Amino acid sequence: MxxxxxxxxxxxDTAPEPLPIAELVGGLFGDVDLGLDAAIDVARLADQLAGLPEPFASFGPERITRVVDAGIRSAALMYEYRARPxxxxxxxxxxxxxxxxxxxxxxxxxxxxxxxxxxxxxxxxxxxxxxxxxxxxxxxxxxxxxxxxxxxxxxxx
Incomplete structure (x- = not known):
């Protein structure tokens, strides 16, 4: 199952439309409203997440930026993947x-x-x-x- x-x-047949970052990370926090707007960029997002309580505070903006960038690359890989039944x-x-x-x-x-x-x-x-x-x-x-x-x-x- x-x-x-x-x-x-x-x-x-074509690449999907990019999702606003605020919507993308919004799903990670359940009921918590981060107050992100749709126009937030990766650097501002990283700064805002690094300002949250642990575990985010200890990650720092640089590490959070790397994680978000990896997520963006993963989205491209998902587009190319073709699953078997x-x-x-x-x-x-x-x-x-x-x-x-x-x-x-x-x-x-x-x-x-x-x-x-x-x-x-x-x-x-x-x-x-x-x-x-x-x-x-x-x-x-x-x-x-x-x-x-x-x-x-x-x-x-």
């Missing part, structure tokens, strides 16, 4: 505040998985899937799935 959190399986089932978690109509993201995985794709709503936006309430929902669903009694999510066709 595999799990996915609100991510689409796509093969792109996954053998097994997929438990998919949809950020329900972004996709109130349901399983559009989960449906992109149907061709990449030879088992069943089951979609479960999480009452958050994509960038807040690491918030406490979202992780509690995900943990609860996974416990039910591993116990053999998943809740009412339907298979995605």
């Amino acid at each position: 595999a799990t996915a959190m609100d991510v689409e399986a796509v093969e792109a 996954f053998r097994g089932d997929l438990v998919y978690f949809t950020a329900a505040h972004d996709a109130p109509a349901g399983s559009a993201g989960a449906a992109t995985w149907v061709e990449a998985v030879d088992g069943t794709v089951r979609d479960f709503d999480v009452a958050q936006t994509h960038w807040r899937m690491t918030a406490g309430s979202a992780l509690a929902r995900i943990g609860s669903v996974l416990a039910e799935v591993w116990a053999g009694s998943p809740d009412s999510a339907a298979a995605v066709e």
Whole structure:
């Protein structure tokens, strides 16, 4: 079994649009609002993160800049990667505040998985899937799935 959190399986012909840094790092901090605006640059972001309590304070702006730069390079590698089909089932978690109509993201995985794709709503936006309430929902669903009694999510066709 595999799990996915609100991510689409796509093969792109062109490079994806860059994401604003503020949105990208916003998902790492759950419920914490860093007050970042969409126009923040890497150097300003590194300074702001280095000013947070531990563990960020001890990283320093230089190390944080290297980590962010590595993340940007990783995004380019992800664009180039082509996965083999996954053998097994997929438990998919949809950020329900972004996709109130349901399983559009989960449906992109149907061709990449030879088992069943089951979609479960999480009452958050994509960038807040690491918030406490979202992780509690995900943990609860996974416990039910591993116990053999998943809740009412339907298979995605």
